[in-house]
Amino acid sequence: MTALLTVSGLTVAFGSFTALDGVDLAVEERELRFLIGPNGAGKTTLIDVVTGRTRPTSGTVRFAGADTTGLAEHRAVRAGIGRTFQTAAVFDALTVADNVDLAASFRLAPHRLLRRRDRAHVPEALERVGMAGLAERKAGGLSHGQRQWLEIAMLLAQRPRLLLLDEPVAGMSAAERERTGELLEEIARDTTVLVVEHDMEFLRRHARTVTVLHEGRVLTEGTLEEVRADERVAEVYLGRSAVEEGAGAEDGPTAEKETADA
Amino acid sequence: MDALLTQVPIAAAVGAVLLLAALGLNFTFGQMGVINMAHGEFLMVGAYTAFALQAWAGLGGAAVLVALPVAFAVTALMGLALERGLIRHFYGRPLDTLLLTFGVSLLLQQLARDVFGAPNVDVAAPSWLAGGTSVLGVWLHHSRLFIILLAAVAVAAIALSIARSRSGRYMRAVLHDRDLAAVSGIPVGRVDAATFAVGSGLAGVAGVALALIGPIGPSIGSSYIVDAFLVVVVGGLGQLRGAVIAAFALGALNAYSELWTGASLAKVVVFAVIIAFLQARPQGLFSVKTRALA
């Protein structure tokens, strides 16, 4: 069986800076894959390329059997690729229900967008993230955790085949992380998920397979145990790279991790 | 062929005026993200400074030379007051700043009408700028040469100070990454104020140049401001070389479309060309390459 997402020889250069340098990656259908690496490793850039936000300098992206390299963002979404951002991007001026409704309606023909909003499908998506009671609230008034969940609810409403989550628990409280973890497991039952995350505790609890990126290359790939046993991984996190920017992902129950990896 | 050739100094002079007007915008719009619609009125103030020195202070032909530093100082102070008093409260809201400063521009225009009268006035060029020279059969007005020279000096001075001086380094740092500059101990607020003052002062200098090539009226600024903004749009954010190329390109485009289509169609042609250009380079000729932009 061929993988759902196949990235081959992906290189992205911003001027003289090479963010990705010949990355190969394959994610199988129904897989829950974690993508880790120190800051500047190219994690977000990789997501950006897969979702059409950044055009690769060279290399290809194949999704569900089709070449999706350089596809415009909205076309990538239509192909079935959904993503979240490091800071939850919800529409503050709209209600929670409208946010979900917009997310769910992207396949509608233009004339149906002109209709008054009908929100039959909204409660279900909000139910899954435990926000059913907040439907008529303005998204601008939500807490940080609620915003992240709303974003996930919006993605669920879109029914993507591949979900890319960029640091879903960054800045969350312990209880919020717990809830997000449950949500992640539930989503992963019927959706392929690729998660960028620094939080080691979160990683340990939920990761099945892990890919480690370092300086734009795949350093290693395998089960969590295999990756943890790899000396090179410890080195890039604790060794010289730690100097660049406090290597937050050191082993242990360290939690909070802020990044400037945008 | 003759017509093409005689149009060259005209195109160059139009480009030089646009460049002088756009240099200040290049700072304030390109670097600070502030659209100062009152910039055109700073041009107007510069032009009236030359007029006041000549007609009221009785400086005669020397007024133009004296006006250069005086206009710079006057408009720089006005810019400083505008930035400190109003604009700095609206950073991050570029469109609101645009409308605010448009209000200021209306106020300044009306003030000029009340002080100097609504009819146009003239500034007499000094005798050494009155004539011209013929080069290869092309007539070069001395006043046009003077403006081109003025633009060249202004560009050189800016390029030098950005590259060499400490405040120039600060400005580049703020342009590149405002937040990083702030946490690095650069007084971003003071850099902004100084940038705005210098940008406004340059408008004053440009205004003196305008006084040399035609009559001055209260709305003289608004007739140049749109083109000057287009120079920044085409040139790219905060890019000096972009502004230089764009100013002369637009100057030439204006001058030659006027030659071929007449003045009234020329602006439409220029507009269409700019839209077409933006299809190829929506960020302008040069843009600061960062990951955020990619």
Added chain:
Amino acid sequence: MTTANPTEASAGPTSEDASSGPAARARLLPGVPPALLIGVAAAVVLAVMPLLLDEFRLGLLTRYLCYAIVAVGIAVAWGRGGMLTLGHGVFFGLGAYAMAAHMTLAATPDGALPEFMVWNGIESLPLLWRPFQSLAFTLAAVVVLPGAIAALLGWAVFRRRVRGAYFAILNQALAAAFAILLIGQQHLTGGSSGLTNLPVLAGVDLSTGAARTGLYFTVAGFLLAVWAAYTRLMDSRYGALLVAVRDSEERVRFLGYDPTWVKASAYTLSAVAAGIAGALFVPATGIITPALVGVIPSIQLVLMAALGGRHSLTGAAIGAVALGTAETAFSESFAGGWLYLQGALFVVVIALAPRGLAGFAESLASRVSPVRRSR
């Protein structure tokens, strides 16, 4: 900066609960949509005005209502869509000049040429003018000309993600070019004195009192129709999508929508409203000149929407009438003063009351019924 930051807060402070519209307003009658209440109230007020105002004042109100139609369109493009349109005078002018061309020809005896053309040494009717002999063509042109130009321009710039201040400046450049073109093409447009002497439309003599009142009701009817249609549209998914695009174009892309057509269509709708308003303005005032459609009038149209509340279609319309009334009142007493006041108004409204009159009304309403708001 503007192009670099996808979540640019171009609409400023209105981004917070700006789309709320009806929801934030107090409900006077449960079960009746607030928009319907507003519409009925506005219709009643507009209907009694001819009884309260003399012919001169009614004529002025007709003129303000034309601007109110433009302001409703600007609220859609700018308030809801975040597109600051500094060039709506162009679309207003296209509608106005189309109508004025038709009315000029209607007032010209068969076989003769409009007077200004004779003065310009024109010997036969220019090709550009010929189709405007037909009223049907003219009415179509009033909608299609502004709509097509806005659609084309919008598509071209939004496709390349040119937005924010850049878009505003391009609009202004368009307005400047348009005014210069009108002045320069004297043989086609009447130059800076524009097109005047337009006494007849569709065979009706517009100078009679009955015709003036009829015109007033026509304009008021169009205002209500445009307001109702656009309000209804803003209440649809499309309206929510437009607000979403305003607040984060980037995020909308990742929801699977192409912001290009969302923005271009809103911009086009906004331009069409302006075109209709321009076409109504000409019979209502009997004149159109470049000075009514250039850079300054364009930005005055924006001030109307700002004063009334850019996020509110109702507010924008009221703002247009309020600004027009203020201008007339001040210009009558001391002319120069108005320009100072207008400049000051820009500064005060944008700086201190970015939500305009509608913002005041909404905060009043929320104080009256706090329960509704905290729902």
